[in-house]
Amino acid sequence: MGCDGGTIPKRHELVKGPKKVEKVDKDAELVAQWNYCTLSQEVLRRPIVACELGRLYNKDAIIEFLLDKSAEKALGKAASHIKSIKNVTELKLSDNPAWEGDKGNTKGDKHDDLQRARFICPVVGLEMNGRHRFCFLRCCGCVFSERALKEIKAEVCHTCGAAFQEDDVIVLNGSKEDVEGLKKRMEERRLKAKLERKTKKPKAAESVSKAEVEESAGPSKVKTGKAEDTGLDSREKKTSLAPKNAATSGSSSGKAEKPPCGAMKRTIADSEESEAYKSLFTTHSSAKRSKEESAHWVTHTSYCF
Incomplete structure (x- = not known):
């Protein structure tokens, strides 16, 4: 067996027993859940969203997943229940004023406090590091600690004032x-x-069919109404014109009838005005000059002589 040099082997070195079950480090698990995206395993950055099962994601990762659902992605199982962007709620998180991030650890010699979190509860002030239970509201996306909801019981959100029910708390x-x-x-x-959508579809179809029937019947009614109105108007006009014609015919015996409006229009050349007045218009004979009489380099009208 060897044992050269006076070495004495122990039992656990010679006899191999059952393997010990590896225990997951709770601190590392909490850091992974609360600081990293469940889908892309990247650091959470705003805008941060949560699904209906209470898991945290980056909104960019969800959009990419919905656009490209390839079977090769093993991490896609974590978001298989997300069918559209409507299944996700954008969270309204409150920043922790004591959070410094990596600003004070430029040299790499600073101790990282795993219990220090980026976000806190806006009501009680508890840090969102996994040590305390946190929840959000589906209606508005505000995030609180469970202790705040239990101690301050209300049917309205503590920050935005939106009404919510027990089913909205995730x-x-x-x-x-x-x-x-x-x-x-x-x-x-x-x-x-799904049931609401199915019930809405037949109602929408019925309303559309009724609208089509009304539209098909509407123009004919309008046309008939217009025809009846025009018939009544023409009758009224005829009845109103009849006494006027009778009156004019009765007055024609005493006075001469006035010519119609079209007959009143006459040209200025045929009028009884003086020649000096007629020469002001272009229709006068003095305004009509031959090409030889008019200059070729000046553009003038009948007003320039």
């Missing part, structure tokens, strides 16, 4: 039991939405 990065309950609520919500 736990962020909850346990397996929380995820199962949220999944059931998500499925029920989507079934209700």
Whole structure:
């Protein structure tokens, strides 16, 4: 067996027992859940969104996933329940004033406090580092700690004042039991939405058919109404003109009839005005000059002599 040099082997070196189960570091798991995107595994950066199961994502990663759903992406399973951008809510997060990030660790000799978080609860002031349960509202996207919702019970959001119900409260990065309950609520919500769409479609079709029938019947009624109105107007005009014609015929015996308006129009040349007045117009004979009499380099009218 060797043992040269006086080495004494121990039992665990000679006999191989069962492998120990590797335990996941809780601190590392919390950092991964609360500081990194579930889909792209990149650092969370605004705009940050959350799904109906309470997982955190970068909005850019969700948009890219919806545009390119390739089967090669193994991480796509984490967002397989997201069918459209409507299944995701943009979060309104409150910044932590004590958060410095990597500003004070330029030399790399500073201790990183894993319990220090970028965001806090705006009501109680708890840091969103995974040590405390946090939730958000689907109606407005505001994020609070669960302690704030329990201590300050209200039917209105604490920051924006939007009304919400119990179904709108979704736990962020909850346990397996929380995820199962949220999944059931998500499925029920989507079934209700499908049923509402199905009921709306026949109603919309009925309204469209009624509108088409009204449009097809409408113009004929309008035309008949116009024809009736024009018939009545013509009759009224005839009745109103009849006494006027009778009156003019009765007065023709005493006075001469006035000529129509068209007969009153006469040219100035035929009028009884003086020649000096007639010469002011272009229709006068003095305004008509031959090409030899008119100069070729000056453009003039009958007013220039």
